[in-house]
Amino acid sequence: MSSWQSYILRFAQRGFRALSGRFTGLDVAKERSNAAVAEKMFKPSASVQYSSATANGVPAEWIIPIGFYTERVVLYVHGGAFYSGTLAGARAIAGEIALAGKARALTVDYRLTPEHPFPAALDDTRIAYEWLLASGISPDSIVLVGDSAGGTLVLALLVQLRDQGKPLPRSAVCLSPTTDLTLSGDTWTLNARKDLLLDPEKIRAAIGLYLQSTDPRTPLASPLYADLHALPPLLILVGSDERLLSDATRFATKAQAAGVMVTLEIWDQMQHGWHIIAAFLPEGRRAIARIGEFIE
Numbered sequence: 001m002s003s004w005q006s007y008i009l010r011f012a013q014r015g016f017r018a019l020s021g022r023f024t025g026l027d028v029a030k031e032r033s034n035a036a037v038a039e040k041m042f043k044p045s046a047s048v049q050y051s052s053a054t055a056n057g058v059p060a061e062w063i064i065p066i067g068f069y070t071e072r073v074v075l076y077v078h079g080g081a082f083y084s085g086t087l088a089g090a091r092a093i094a095g096e097i098a099l100a101g102k103a104r105a106l107t108v109d110y111r112l113t114p115e116h117p118f119p120a121a122l123d124d125t126r127i128a129y130e131w132l133l134a135s136g137i138s139p140d141s142i143v144l145v146g147d148s149a150g151g152t153l154v155l156a157l158l159v160q161l162r163d164q165g166k167p168l169p170r171s172a173v174c175l176s177p178t179t180d181l182t183l184s185g186d187t188w189t190l191n192a193r194k195d196l197l198l199d200p201e202k203i204r205a206a207i208g209l210y211l212q213s214t215d216p217r218t219p220l221a222s223p224l225y226a227d228l229h230a231l232p233p234l235l236i237l238v239g240s241d242e243r244l245l246s247d248a249t250r251f252a253t254k255a256q257a258a259g260v261m262v263t264l265e266i267w268d269q270m271q272h273g274w275h276i277i278a279a280f281l282p283e284g285r286r287a288i289a290r291i292g293e294f295i296e
Helices: 004-020 028-039 087-100 120-134 149-163 200-211 245-257 282-295
Strands: 048-055 058-065 073-077 104-108 142-147 171-175 234-239 262-267
Touching (some): 087 142, 087 282, 120 149, 142 149, 149 171, 245 262, 262 282
Parallel strands (some): 073 104, 234 262
């Protein structure tokens, strides 16, 4: 049964959607400004400490639970449709995941589009992962976690590492990943009334900035089109009301057919990014606890 908080949230989201009006173009500067305001609503936990890092030239941040040390590391890759997202914005969710998984977390400030189109974000994510390995951290102690566009980058990184013959991490968690940048999944239409957050025209515009002239079916851009054999165990969480539902289900089906251990969880009546507002939403707290169980 959905919490009363989720009903309040959906009511507010419907009101915001009604007031938003028709999409008339993607203003990246405005979107980033709005995201910066929203970030201030999510306070980092007092149970973790933060320190800046540079992963072979890529800005990053360590998030470490206070009071215990562990070899386990979460490499957290934030979302933001490839054009927004910051280290500060990732602190709250990455910190909660680090606490739940009893792990240190490293967040990555990968380059954003349109200034740095594909594959810059993927390159930076790979560099950060390789930096962890070069630091002496065993790949068996690393779990990749990504939300939304970050989930896309996590899956693409797994494919790239495997193809390059490099050590793969222990496992990976993807929260509502966009696995098909053609947006051809059926729930982009079927969930049009249920999804109160994702505007397909806005997402197409963001994808256009990210890909530029790259074919959206390029496997490292859209992991659904990749050969998925020999990937590590995956946990994929997605909301039943999301337009991205079919991105998750189709990827899970294809990965399972390729012999990958995949746990797919479809959370009833949840909207995109519900885990990020765990401070308000009980379902968000349960999702983070579930991620922690998987990491452990």
